[in-house]
Amino acid sequence: MWLVCDECHTEVMISRLTRNCIEAPCPACGASMLSEDDYKIAKKAMRWNSVANWLGKLAGLFRQVETVQIHTHVKDGQVSRRILS
Numbered sequence: 001m002w003l004v005c006d007e008c009h010t011e012v013m014i015s016r017l018t019r020n021c022i023e024a025p026c027p028a029c030g031a032s033m034l035s036e037d038d039y040k041i042a043k044k045a046m047r048w049n050s051v052a053n054w055l056g057k058l059a060g061l062f063r064q065v066e067t068v069q070i071h072t073h074v075k076d077g078q079v080s081r082r083i084l085s
């Protein structure tokens with residue numbers, strides 16, 4: 001998933017979302033990239049993503065589809081997702 005800076009929109013890819021990510025500074029401008037509230041919302045989003053990935057893999061058994069990639073953004077308490085294919 002990606003953290004997006006509210007100030008300068010820099011995106012940082014993270015492989016795992018942990019509490020250490022809370023208040024992580026933006027590499028470009030130093031602003032905090034993830035509030036505690038956003039962390040909680042992102043945690044829920046990650047669970048949703050693992051279900052979606054599993055469904056994507058299941059669908060791949062029947063159709064020759066590649067693994068679904070989900071681009072998850074958490075910003076101002078809102079989660080937005082884009083399916084990348």
Ligand SMILES: [Zn+2]
Pocket residue numbers: 005006007008009010026027028029030031
């Ligand atoms: Zn920034």
